[in-house]
Amino acid sequence: MDAVDALGTAAALEQAKKSYAEGGIPIGAALVQHVSAGSAPKLIACGHNERIQKSSATLHGEMSCLENAGRLKADVYRNCTMFTTLSPCIMCTGAILLYRIPRVVIGENATFCGGEDLLLANGVEVVVLDDRECRDLMSKFIAEKPEEWNEDIGE
Amino acid sequence: MDAVDALGTAAALEQAKKSYAEGGIPIGAALVQHVSAGSAPKLIACGHNERIQKSSATLHGEMSCLENAGRLKADVYRNCTMFTTLSPCIMCTGAILLYRIPRVVIGENATFCGGEDLLLANGVEVVVLDDRECRDLMSKFIAEKPEEWNEDIGE
Ligand SMILES: [Ca+2]
Ligand SMILES: [Ca+2]
Ligand SMILES: [Zn+2]
């Protein structure tokens, strides 16, 4: 795993755990800017699902991360990877496509699989890590709070 | 125009004008719940683009409306129309699909056309009004603040 992926996966998982500790849905995300070879990658922002914490219908992990990043120029997004602990839903997929983020690294897609096909069809590089810690955390939450989880994915 | 559409289009346009008056991007949205014949439709929430007002990268008109609506159960969304003064971008399209909102009424799609094809491909009813007031307001803003507009659509 290179420096970009090490930074992004750790930040996203930390956010997921933070949300779980707050009683929230344990999905985290991080936006990391690629930089020239030899320089350290830059963590632009991170965030976690805020449905329970903020009664939010839009702040999924990825959306929260993009919101925390604030206003950015188009060329910044185009040199970033979006990290997320869980496969992005169709809303978050749309946000990634809007800003033309070229690469998405997904912790796991076993508990839920969202818009990966649409990302791929639009030329986005998609990496699925099948990470056990992401999967176990999400499985635990779904077993504990199935109604909140269903609400989060519109079911 | 029936009572649902009269309520929704007026609320969305009012939001777009409010945003323009605040110096913001003039795109408004409204979520209206259909009710049984003979009852008045219910305005669940409305909202407008908040890029400039809140330095937000995610609060497009439709997203702001969904956020203002708060947490709703799945069956509420499935009996609603989303009204928006401008064709929804791919992020907002994704949000509409996530919550399986079955109908979208669009003020105009001449100044920008977003994810209408994806809505249609997923069985969403799409109505485009080609409303002159929506188009004129958006055209005026794009001429006045082209950089803010490009940023809002990731360009
Ligand atoms: Ca928090
Ligand atoms: Ca306002
Ligand atoms: Zn999502």
Ligand SMILES: [Zn+2]
């Ligand atoms: Zn949008």
